[in-house]
Amino acid sequence: MELSGITVTFGGITALSEVDLAVVPGTVHGVIGPNGAGKTTLFNVACGFVVPDAGTISRAGDRLERLHPHDLAGLGMARTLQGLGLFDRVTVLENVVVGADRHARTGFLGSLLGLPGAAREERALRERAMEVLDRLGIGAYAARYPGSLPYPVRKRVALARALAAEPDLLLLDEPASGLGAADMDELGDLVRGLAAERAISVMLVEHHMDLVMRVCDEITVLDFGRRIAHGPPDLVRNDPAVLAAYLGEEVD
Structure with a gap:
């Protein structure tokens, strides 16, 4: 840039x-x-x-x-925020999947209808998100909610979400x-x-x-x-x- x-x-x-x-x-x-x-x-x-x-x-x-x-x-491009900007009502893994969503192809309607391609894509995005969490050393927190985690871990979750967009x-x-x-x-x-x-x-x-x-x-x-x-x-x-x-x- x-x-x-x-x-x-x-x-x-x-x-x-x-x-x-x-x-x-x-x-x-x-x-x-x-x-x-x-x-x-x-x-x-x-x-x-x-x-x-x-x-x-x-x-x-x-x-x-x-x-x-x-x-x-x-x-x-991807960015992080000073205030983290995590979604407290979904898990760490689901927060990071949001970052990986730029790679989705089936779209909202396909996911809503539960089409086979959408299901495969959802699994792939979750795998991609999990790989990023493991890379940052926080894979063990994937099923936890951000609000229950120490602040340094939440900072890594925010970074993982940005990196999931590749x-x-x-x-x-x-x-x-x-x-x-x-x-x-x-x-x-x-x-x-x-x-x-x-x-x-x-x-x-x-x-x-x-x-x-x-x-x-x-x-x-x-x-x-x-x-x-x-x-x-x-x-x-x-x-x-x-x-x-x-x-x-x-x-x-």
Whole structure:
């Protein structure tokens, strides 16, 4: 995905000003910045929740004239939410099957009528969902309800649901929020493994700098809606503009 010249205003407030960002296939691209920098707005532009006032969005080289949230799965994209967004009244497995549903072919009517093809497809989707749960180490919770599980497990369920769609671009919105150090380390290993093993791209918006610096190949830094730095972690970590944005400057 490539975002070029993205500008977003809310009333008289400029949330983003001519921001560029390109997520390269098979890499993890982090977006960081102080509170109010525009990270969430940029993420929502990439997901179709916010329409930019100016700029372009391209996917696999094709310009998208208007991106809608319901277009994501068809474009090979999946996202997680800060608030998990799990369905508490169905099991973990059924939550993940929802993510795999983009691969369904028989449709609602076929499922409603109980056609043989629909039954086979339902079994295949459940198998696909179970494979993802096992991959994330939470297969034992398949029959449980999300509300009965520890928060770190629920975070993995949300990630499993996104992965069940088999995206080639995964958008992660603060995946480490609410996690302890050990769970955060496991998350970092998982994200790196996804990019390395499956050759998918990851766009990561995150507050935890240690996680971002460890897992990302490229980092874009925003401050007051503008891109102030971009590059690999070592370059960004020592950029004077980044240090000033996070730490402030000395005054007399």
